[in-house]
Amino acid sequence: MGRKIKTMEEFASLSGISRPTLSKFFNDAQSVKKSTRLKIEQAIEKYDYRPNFYAMNQNRRKTKNIGLVVPNLTDPFFAGIARKLEELIVLSGYNPLLLSSHGGPEQEIANLDSLRSIKPAGVLLAPLGRASNVQKLKDFSALVPTVLFDANVEGVGEAFFGSDNHQSIGLMVDYLARTGEPPKFFEMKDPINPNAYKRRAAYVSAMEKLGLEPELLQVKGDGWNFEEIGFASGRQIIQDSKYRGATILCSNDRLAIGLLSAAYESGLRVGHSAECDLRVAGHDDHPFSRYTCPSLTTIAQDYDAIGERSVSEMLKIIDGANGIAERSEELFEGRLVMRTSA
Amino acid sequence: MGRKIKTMEEFASLSGISRPTLSKFFNDAQSVKKSTRLKIEQAIEKYDYRPNFYAMNQNRRKTKNIGLVVPNLTDPFFAGIARKLEELIVLSGYNPLLLSSHGGPEQEIANLDSLRSIKPAGVLLAPLGRASNVQKLKDFSALVPTVLFDANVEGVGEAFFGSDNHQSIGLMVDYLARTGEPPKFFEMKDPINPNAYKRRAAYVSAMEKLGLEPELLQVKGDGWNFEEIGFASGRQIIQDSKYRGATILCSNDRLAIGLLSAAYESGLRVGHSAECDLRVAGHDDHPFSRYTCPSLTTIAQDYDAIGERSVSEMLKIIDGANGIAERSEELFEGRLVMRTSA
DNA sequence: TCTATAGATTTACACGCGTAAAAAAATTAT
DNA sequence: ATAATTTTTTTACGCGTGTAAATCTATAGA
Numbered sequence: 204m205g206r207k208i209k210t211m212e213e214f215a216s217l218s219g220i221s222r223p224t225l226s227k228f229f230n231d232a233q234s235v236k237k238s239t240r241l242k243i244e245q246a247i248e249k250y251d252y253r254p255n256f257y258a259m260n261q262n263r264r265k266t267k268n269i270g271l272v273v274p275n276l277t278d279p280f281f282a283g284i285a286r287k288l289e290e291l292i293v294l295s296g297y298n299p300l301l302l303s304s305h306g307g308p309e310q311e312i313a314n315l316d317s318l319r320s321i322k323p324a325g326v327l328l329a330p331l332g333r334a335s336n337v338q339k340l341k342d343f344s345a346l347v348p349t350v351l352f353d354a355n356v357e358g359v360g361e362a363f364f365g366s367d368n369h370q371s372i373g374l375m376v377d378y379l380a381r382t383g384e385p386p387k388f389f390e391m392k393d394p395i396n397p398n399a400y401k402r403r404a405a406y407v408s409a410m411e412k413l414g415l416e417p418e419l420l421q422v423k424g425d426g427w428n429f430e431e432i433g434f435a436s437g438r439q440i441i442q443d444s445k446y447r448g449a450t451i452l453c454s455n456d457r458l459a460i461g462l463l464s465a466a467y468e469s470g471l472r473v474g475h476s477a478e479c480d481l482r483v484a485g486h487d488d489h490p491f492s493r494y495t496c497p498s499l500t501t502i503a504q505d506y507d508a509i510g511e512r513s514v515s516e517m518l519k520i521i522d523g524a525n526g527i528a529e530r531s532e533e534l535f536e537g538r539l540v541m542r543t544s545a
Numbered sequence: 546m547g548r549k550i551k552t553m554e555e556f557a558s559l560s561g562i563s564r565p566t567l568s569k570f571f572n573d574a575q576s577v578k579k580s581t582r583l584k585i586e587q588a589i590e591k592y593d594y595r596p597n598f599y600a601m602n603q604n605r606r607k608t609k610n611i612g613l614v615v616p617n618l619t620d621p622f623f624a625g626i627a628r629k630l631e632e633l634i635v636l637s638g639y640n641p642l643l644l645s646s647h648g649g650p651e652q653e654i655a656n657l658d659s660l661r662s663i664k665p666a667g668v669l670l671a672p673l674g675r676a677s678n679v680q681k682l683k684d685f686s687a688l689v690p691t692v693l694f695d696a697n698v699e700g701v702g703e704a705f706f707g708s709d710n711h712q713s714i715g716l717m718v719d720y721l722a723r724t725g726e727p728p729k730f731f732e733m734k735d736p737i738n739p740n741a742y743k744r745r746a747a748y749v750s751a752m753e754k755l756g757l758e759p760e761l762l763q764v765k766g767d768g769w770n771f772e773e774i775g776f777a778s779g780r781q782i783i784q785d786s787k788y789r790g791a792t793i794l795c796s797n798d799r800l801a802i803g804l805l806s807a808a809y810e811s812g813l814r815v816g817h818s819a820e821c822d823l824r825v826a827g828h829d830d831h832p833f834s835r836y837t838c839p840s841l842t843t844i845a846q847d848y849d850a851i852g853e854r855s856v857s858e859m860l861k862i863i864d865g866a867n868g869i870a871e872r873s874e875e876l877f878e879g880r881l882v883m884r885t886s887a
Numbered sequence: 888t889c890t891a892t893a894g895a896t897t898t899a900c901a902c903g904c905g906t907a908a909a910a911a912a913a914t915t916a917t
Numbered sequence: 918a919t920a921a922t923t924t925t926t927t928t929a930c931g932c933g934t935g936t937a938a939a940t941c942t943a944t945a946g947a
Binding site: 277 | 573595597598599600603604618619621624625627628631640642643644645648659662663664772776802803805806809810832834835836837838841
């Protein structure tokens with residue numbers, strides 16, 4: 204149809220709709236009468252016009268952008284959650300902006316910084332945890348509506364949604380204790396993730412509740428290369444014959460994947476059947492835990508629920524009368540996934 | 546200090562630098578004299594000013610944004626490549642915008658569409674391949690400088706950089722044939738990825754070159770859930786006793802991961818030592834291939850090189866006099882990673 | 888039919904920065 | 918020191934849209 208339309212003015216005269224009405228429409232299609240909405244949509248189709256992104260956002264009170272920051276996209280767990288959240292954001296008529304902190308607190312701050320210049324309507328943040336620069340997170344969340352997910356940081360953001368580690372670890376400990384040797388807890392000595400501390404505490408309390416002696420296998424290791432840590436430390440632990448016949452509950456699946464690899468290498472048989480030398484369980488239902496050898500018994504986090512709740516809370520805050528409601532928190536239950544490793 | 550600076554005008558009067566000079570600086574810090582650059586940087590530090598992103602990009606000839614589209618962020622291989630590319634883009638003073646197509650051609654087009662409205666200086670695209678809407682890719686690349694990586698689509702983009710499947714598969718076939726039973730090739734019947742076709746052809750030609758009979762194990766399966774496909778099909782294949790003692794080269798590591806899982810389940814011993822029932826090799830050096838049971842012998846793609854070349858070519862095109870140079874292509878050699886599975 | 892009202896139009900200005908051109912100042916070369 | 922060159926300043930306009938206020942128009946309820 205002739206040449207390309209560049210401005211809304213032009214589009215207005217061609218479509219027979221006034222520019223302010225068009226502006227309203229592009230801001231929120233539902234805010235105009237149905238008949239005009241249809242007329243506009245037809246015209247858009249016909250002339251293939253779309254407003255200039257930059258001019259559009261320059262003077263908007265709130266943009267339609269929502270930031271999405273995860274600690275590490277290389278971790279399939281976060282890649283999965285991010286995908287889910289992106290989908291929900293798009294469905295709500297917003298524009299997701301995905302950023303990964305690559306495991307580093309500087310990158311996390313840099314991400315928030317670059318988001319700030321984009322003036323997002325809100326930000327969904329899964330913080331690094333221990334490594335995070337808490338003060339800067341607070342400063343940020345004071346400026347833009349922020350909802351935390353996966354990992355909590357006290358005093359940051361208007362809401363937090365995550366997994367109920369107490370429930371899920373309790374469930375797993377219970378299952379393991381009922382079906383064989385009670386579990387020892389395999390974890391990093393100084394975890395970066397706040398969930399790890401909760402899981403440790405949950406393990407101890409679950410064991411005590413059952414009248415059993417908790418035993419922590421705390422291994423050294425820095426960074427995000429959990430599989431390697433699980434592998435290297437697991438190798439050492441496994442050599443100790445006192446762990447023959449033991450049950451090992453890992454703080455997360457990635458550690459378990461490393462541990463399973465070490466066990467395989469040592470020729471140990473892992474599984475829940477009688478002739479096995481070891482039982483291993485994990486937590487998170489990592490996409491690959493189905494294909495480990497043997498397949499990994501674990502806890503599936505309900506991240507559909509976490510995602511949906513996070514996004515809906517975000518929208519509520521954005522639309523909201525900015526009534527300084529108190530910080531809301533909700534934890535979702537995990538589900539036991541019984542496979543063959545325990 | 547005082548209150549927050551909002552406009553460049555204000556920042557100009559406070560810093561004692563004229564606004565056009567500031568504008569130049571923010572566009573390219575190297576374009577102003579060193580002494581003024583330092584003065585500006587100090588003032589930025591002091592007043593914590595940063596230009597309005599939207600106003601800034603509205604009238605710029607070229608923005609500083611570079612789009613980065615990968616087929617599937619859930620695949621750790623692409624997550625890794627994306628991370629590398631992001632890093633290189635930032636280092637070059639540009640702003641990466643990461644989008645995943647989630648395995649779907651509609652999403653791929655939607656991604657390019659939303660990138661178009663951001664008027665990026667260029668786009669680095671790893672296309673879905675067979676599933677891609679080629680015409681729309683062409684239309685897009687006619688409007689925006691586009692560099693393809695990982696997978697090639699003829700006639701799209703100004704350059705392509707990827708792996709030399711011919712070399713890498715040849716290398717692997719050679720290795721496997723020298724060290725035991727020559728390999729059969731395990732792959733999907735109708736792969737989505739163009740590399741898969743090249744690998745198939747490379748396998749056949751490598752076998753023939755050695756005077757050996759190629760044998761293709763083509764299994765059904767759609768989508769991106771390669772592990773599941775490898776697992777389910779692998780299970781069937783393995784039951785057939787004629788594959789006892791065989792060597793199986795998988796078209797990619799994710800298929801191999803599934804196959805290894807199936808082999809484990811069936812009690813088959815996989816590995817290169819004499820007492821094993823099966824040898825399995827992969828391709829890509831997936832982050833987890835180190836922790837499979839047994840660890841996976843595979844080919845490591847040189848994606849540092851692919852990434853660097855892609856970004857540097859992109860920059861050349863962006864800066865370039867737009868001289869309609871011919872489409873450049875370069876393939877990088879893979880490296881044999883010997884582990885225990887073959 | 889009249890009126891109340893939601894929705895559309897007209898008019899006009901604002902936003903914050905890019906950029907061009909000419910003049911002035913600072914630096915470098917001769 | 919002077920001339921040539923580079924860099925900065927001054928001045929001024931444009932970009933495409935948001936938004937406000939007043940006015941007009943369509944729709945619905947009585």
